[in-house]
Amino acid sequence: MEQLIKKLKGMVHLRAYRKQRDDLHFIMVDKPQLEMILAHLKNNEGFTHLAFLQAVDLIEDGKFQLTYMLYNYSTSVNLGVNVLIDRDDAEMNSIHKLWAHGWQYQRELHELYGIDFPGSPRVEESFVLEGWEEMPPMRRDFDTLEYSDKTFYQRPGRSTNDPAEYMKEKMYKNYPPSPGIRRDDE
């Protein structure tokens, strides 16, 4: 694995490398070089299995982090390729020519995050939502509770309890507070 990383460093600008476990490594590359490095990993280094492609909303930085999780059958190693893209102008190159199921993830990201993949087949089609009019729901600034309260009729009677308070009140009411009970590990 070290050799591969060294080789990749020679090829592209590797922004970050992190070894999570023996069989799981993460690298971060620049957006323009991504397609090239994925093709290289697939065709020459044996990372032929694309486990998934997903996005993380880094709203504080105004970025989306995409993760392409690859797998090498012969060495049994997972390699996650991260890339940061702009959140406001979210657009990414399509990988549907590298993997035939790539378009599925891209369609999902287009719907749930609003990331555009020009040229990807069926990317405009709806995936899980039907007639959705709000902003892409998986973005961090979409408040699902507020939407649910607004749209669906709540049945009165639902309440939220803090577990510590609730237990003290209901279960240990008749007992003196025990000094041994561990509360917060803050």
Added chain:
Amino acid sequence: MSNLSKNKYSGYDADRSKYPEMENGKAVIDLDSHKFTKIWQGPQHPGVTGNMSVELIINGDEIVWAKTHVGYLHRAFEKLMERRKYIQCFPLVCRICVPEPDTNEYCVSAAMEDLAGITVPEKAQWLRTLNLEMSRIASYLMWIGGQAGSLGMGAIGQWTVGMRDFWLDLFEEMTGGRVYHMYMIPGGVRKDLPDGFKDQARDLIVRTRKLLGDVENTFLSNAIVKSRLQGLGIITPEMVDEYGIVGPNARATGREYDIRINNPYVKYSELDVKMITSSVGDAYARAELRYKDMHQSLDLVSAILDRIPEEGALQAKMPNLVNWKIPPGQTYVKAESTRGEHGFYMVSDGTGKPRRVFARGASYTHAISVLEELAVNISLSDLAALMVSLHTCPPEIER
């Protein structure tokens, strides 16, 4: 770039040579010509696996075009988990795949442990392995009933789903839950095995083996079953990489990919797990492979029962889970479910709630790209059998 020519959207496509209207290598399907009928198979359809639907264009009894629609079960788990504390995620994740919830629980707790750097004690690892293998058997029992039912053989489904219920009873003894267990928590498991559990389990293994013998005699050796399943939905070895096919579907083509062996988790490295493969790649090969895998799971369960240590901690020393904060990082944890690679990608940002959790269900590609390819050119009567044979599980597609 040798694989480009075999790609779905650049030339490689299902064999449509049977259809008369071909233009530039594409079948022309004109619905107004009255040669084709458009039907929606599902979601209200007994032959569809779960709540999903397939949009079909048929010519006579033959499917010429298929498109999968999912989203009927979308509950936005990933969004909900971003709003919940780590420990509150557990009631949610087991509902991602209903027939086999334990893989989800394992993956989520293992991902949290990986990010927080917690080592699980020995005994808890064994109990987790036991739980995972038992859920594999329960899921397979349901599957084989579905496969027989899709061919109109109700008896097998009645027997095996009835037997699955006894396994669920065992789960109830072990975890307190019948379908959803929430047994694995970060750092270990919730409780020890009850008294007499091992004898019950061994007894049930014998009964299940007897049932599997009956199933083999009436189902797998049946001439009509063979004539219908053999040659149906052939997955070629080249398709495995292209479509990200995993699990028994990939092993039936000869691909040696079983996470229990390739990337051993919990205690699988100490157990004798055999790689079961086949080279045919059709629905019958998959059925046979899963049948052998069921026997292997039964073997594993009895081996695990012998090796579970009597003494030992059930949970690592943990901070207060209510206010547990995990340091920033990202990880991907996977496990072998009955359908293949089931993984969780988790990103933490240092707060008490996960930044992002993604569940990689094995059916994700099986039910969409692969099914859309394989459904073309088969008879409408085989579609249910094909869907069950790919072992699609809609809730893990749309989460």
Added chain:
Amino acid sequence: MSIWTQVLYAAISVTVATVYGLTLGGIVRKLYARVHGRFGPPVWQPFLDIIQTSSRRVSVSHGNMFLLGPVFRMAGGLGTYLFIPVIFGSAVFGNFSMAGDLLLVMYFVFFGQLGMALGAGQGGHPYSPLGIARGLAQMSAFEVPFTLAVIAVAIQYHSLNITSIVAAQQGSFLNWTLFTNPLAVIAAMISMLGMNMHSPFSIVMAPQEIPIGPPVEMNSGFLSILQTNRGLFAAAKLVLFMNLFFGGATNLLEMIAKTFFIYMFSVFVGAAYPRFRPEQSFRFFLKWPTIIGVLSIIYIAYLGGVL
């Protein structure tokens, strides 16, 4: 015997046959359940189902032909039944057998299915025409061995009159067609598997494929007519087979015993086998059963029934 007496007798006979056919349906459900390892519904469940469907308060029709479909189907069942002598020598259960012959009965067997095809087609649901196409294709396939067997029987007894066919089989059980012309019986029994539409020939109503075929849009009263007819038609078919091949019956008990065992043949096959693909089913009937049917004619016509 006046015509009114005859009509009264026929009404009694039809009622008995319907009740018997429906009870048989309940027993079959129970048997299937036992194979599955469960208790199953009570034997009188089909009657409750008929009351339930006919007691729906609303019903949807898709046009005149849709209304007529179940009526045609019922007419087919009634027609088949009314021209078969149910019990040999009985006035009540003799029906109108003196007026019709085997050809008329076979015509009515087709008639119901064709009428249903016309009616169900107007339902507008895509599964209806698919089921109809499958059903008619399978019908033409299993009719080939059945017709061959009937021809063999007609040659054997020099008659198309069912009463005289039954009469010729009286005396000893060795006179039954089953023993005098076994090939024809084999061909006919195999085609009965298709007629009863249990597995492996349940392609018409296959719930996992085209749920549930032609009657997919049938509801309320229409469905209850179809259900009633299912009891009557099953009884009619069984009685026809009993008359042609198993020596008929001289009393009600004998009729019940014989038809029960004839039906159990297709039930036991149905419980143990999955379903064929449609084209497999057609090929099946046109292969061995047809050959056996041809052989039975050769056996009767050229070898004179002796070997």
Added chain:
Amino acid sequence: MNKKHINEIEDQMKLANEGLPEKERGLFADARPTTVDAFNKYYEGFLNWARSRSLWMLAFGTGCGATELRPLMTSRYDMSRYGIAPRPTPRQASVFIIGGYASIKTIKRIVRSYEQMQGPKYVIALGSCTINGGMYFDSYNTINRLDYYIPVDVYIAGCMPRPEALIAGFNRLKEKIRAGECEGMNEYAEKFDWFKKNQKQIIKNWNMPDYNW
């Protein structure tokens, strides 16, 4: 009332199948559902007895609760003992089991299937998520309470309810049917506008007819 008024009223009463292409409009009913009164007391009592003993259940597993329907159908619990049988088409079914949470995409199909069922029709809602949203109370894609969209006869609480609870729910439904309390079909017809308003509020692309039976 002059002729213009009558014409206006007739126009209002006519096809409300908006959202459908012109050629498909004729395929669907163009009348509102109407309430149908029961027969006289004794005859209806007999019919209700028969209905309660022959419940045909629509085989539409709308949620994860459908997993527990399988053990219920098969040899361990065997619901056919009680005269309950699955039926693959809504036209012939009389009981609709909502198997838990209903996402927006599913509720559209639920409404359509429910409208296609022939009355008297009963709804069993299964799981806490049909009662008040359950653990999906804050999800943007699942409804919180089902009785705003279709009338519900019996709720079975739990996540998910065990087969025994389902059998108990069925028995409760039978009692209600025998007592003549299950008039969900008439309730739907009476409060039709209210139900439609609620349905249309969450189902944004209403590309289905207002009435389909």
